Amino acid sequence: MIEVMPRGSGQAGAQLRLRPPRALTASQFRALFAALAGAMWLVAGLGWLAGNVFAPAFALLHSAGLALALRRLWCSGEHGEEIAIGPSAVEIRRGAVVVFSAHPYWVRMQVQDGGGRITLSSSGRGVEVGAFLGPAERSQLARCLKEFLAAASGRNR
Template sequence: MIEVLTAPDGSETQLRLRPPRALDARQFVLLFAVLSGVMWLVAALGWFTGNAFAPLFALLYSLLLAAALRVLWRSGERQEEIRVVPACVEVIPAPGQSPVFSAHPHWVRLIADEQRVRLASSGRQVEVGSFLAPAERQALAETLEGLLAASDGCNRRR
């Protein structure tokens, strides 16, 4: 997902990139409850038919499922920020961190192909939006191209 945030005076534009999520937090909890509930139902039926280890396997399954869904949820919290101001282009990999790329817009080149979108300046390159879908990466490249052209007056896409 690409969010475009513009300062009220139009001097700064910030792109906030996040991976798309199919489920919200409530739906993740509901998914866990349904999958675990079905497993516990099957384990209870197994226990009644003589499988003494079925509840143990259901407990292990529930713990493994909870851990997997937590890892999946945390991976959806990734975020990148790209700030374009008249004096600087910055790429910040996560909120609160220092920029991994910073350069004057006049010297920044946009390098985009089907797989990657990169910003380059003075021999340094940084890939942006690696977690986005191909169509979103194309939209990101077009948006960055417009922002860089507007901040510098020329278009440097290659």
């Protein structure tokens, strides 16, 4: 998902927030966990009635593992990138860490394979942006970055 965020008052430039796409909402994740764990406990209960005394212990371990896996999956959707393009700097942040910073005039964008990898580079340093986005979103990101970089460096005149 690509969000164009407004800059602070009096600041020129653009800020993009990139986030991985999510297929489910938080309540849908909880419903998925309840359905999967409920099915497991139903089968474990039937197994226990049939004489398998270890079925409830396995169901407990399975439910805990499922909860951890779904929690980790949900948290991975929180990771993203922020690209701030201003008249004096282009910065790429992943979380709180700035992974790339350069003057916009010297930043070059390379798009490989017609919308595949998008790389911003300057002074021999480069960083790939939007790797977690789908092909259509990467094409949209490339168009936005091209427009914003041209405006920030004065190459669109």
